[in-house]
Amino acid sequence: MSREAGSRERPGSPGTFLLLVRPNKVTSALGVLHLCYTCLILIIFKNNSVLTLIGGVMRVIIAICIGIIITSWSFLASGGDLYQGTISDSHSHVKGGMKLGNIIKLMDKNNVDAILIMRRDNARINIGRNTPLTTNTELIEFRKLYPKRIRIGLGMQIEPWYSQDQTIIPKIRKQAASGNFKLIGETTLHGGHEKRPVPPSSPLFKEILRIASKHKLPVLIHHFHTGSDDAGQLLEAFRANSNLTIIWAHMCGFSKPDRIRELFREFPRLYCDLAWLPKKKRIAETGIVDMNFNFTPRWKNLIESYPDRFLVGADLTTKYQYGGEYTNSITRIRKALGGLSPEAARKVATENFHRILSNK
Structure with missing residues (x-):
């Protein structure tokens, strides 16, 4: 007997794997995030001599996370919506x-x-x-x-x-x-x-x-x-x-x-x-x-x-x-x-x- 029953027959929507937003609602926010990300990187390297090891690592992790968020949002915001169909x-x-x-x-x-x-x-x-x-x-x-x-x-x-x-x-x-x-x-x-x-x-x-x-x-x-x-x-x-x-x-x-x-x-x-x-x-x-x-x-x-x-x-x-x-x-x-x-x-x-x- 086939296992294709119920949800197997009806794959999930694209929304199950991405937070979809319209580009015109995030463009201005992206500029602010880019600025914050850049400033954070500068602070990390400028004050490297006085940062504790743990504090430095935490700041780098935060910076990387912000970078990932910016990259993902920038991708979604660059020139059109994603195709939503099958x-x-x-x-x-x-x-x-x-x-x-x-x-x-x-x-x-x-x-x-x-x-x-x-x-x-x-x-x-x-x-x-x-x-x-x-x-x-x-x-x-x-x-x-x-x-x-x-x-x-x-x-x-x-x-x-x-x-x-x-x-x-x-x-x-x-x-x-x-x-x-x-x-x-x-x-x-x-x-x-x-x-x-x-x-x-x-x-x-x-x-x-x-x-x-x-x-x-x-x-x-x-x-x-x-x-x-x-x-x-x-x-x-x-x-x-x-x-x-x-x-x-x-x-x-x-x-x-x-x-x-x-x-x-x-x-x-x-x-x-x-x-x-x-x-x-x-x-x-x-x-x-x-x-x-x-x-x-x-x-x-x-x-x-x-x-x-x-x-x-x-x-x-x-x-x-x-x-x-x-x-x-x-x-x-x-x-x-x-x-x-x-x-x-x-x-x-x-x-x-x-x-x-x-x-x-």
Whole structure:
């Protein structure tokens, strides 16, 4: 019997994890807090010679706490409200001895109704025991416990894939036909990835596309398009499988908005996932959001023009990331979506996920 009953079916609202305020009500208060924080730091260092050890430590702790409060309030106050609706996470992984039940708790806390989980090589998970995840058995078991919340991807970030071991093809065929998986992926290709030598022209990748097409499964692809020397091969693979739904991870491989418009016009079944949007270290690289996680103008215009073609995902992997970092990632996604029109935000946040990865 499924455990999805009662509150499991109705994740908590965003208000359960954040104190939400309107920016125009806190702007003046932020200035005062900044001034107090600065003065406190100056006092600490100026009078360091006469402070007792305990007093100094306490003042530093107070200063740090004020800094955290200022940072949090500044984030909320910088350019728009957070998107308040449901989020569907279209891109996450399992690895590192994690307990899958904790994922459900975090989903409830952050008003995430459903999640796509893809295993990675040497993943070890725990749903009552800790065993190597080599056949997706544990994920299938987990999905059966929460059929409305969990989607599983047939993960290709595994050693047989990277070594192009053709002997995995029968297993992939069997798993794709099982009905347990909603897509094949994440499938990592070269695309400038020095440690990922698989080119889009590889026979194994072509076979993966044929299997996906036969079973009407989308394929999630990780390939850095911009500047890669094998981008043409990937587009040829798209053209040869025009009936196939392709989700191109990470802003369509870090493509620029104008290039994505061209790709959308040529490939009507192509979608971009916005995984890595919440990652601060990728902001300069992608240009999709500013430092406050607001969509930059060109990206906002693109998404508003094609709201049916984007999905969001936290793209977290280890047991250490599924905690405060997951909440941070979902909050940043909400910040970006809050700048879109309500209709566009809703489609990107959840409706596209349920249309492409339907449980039917």
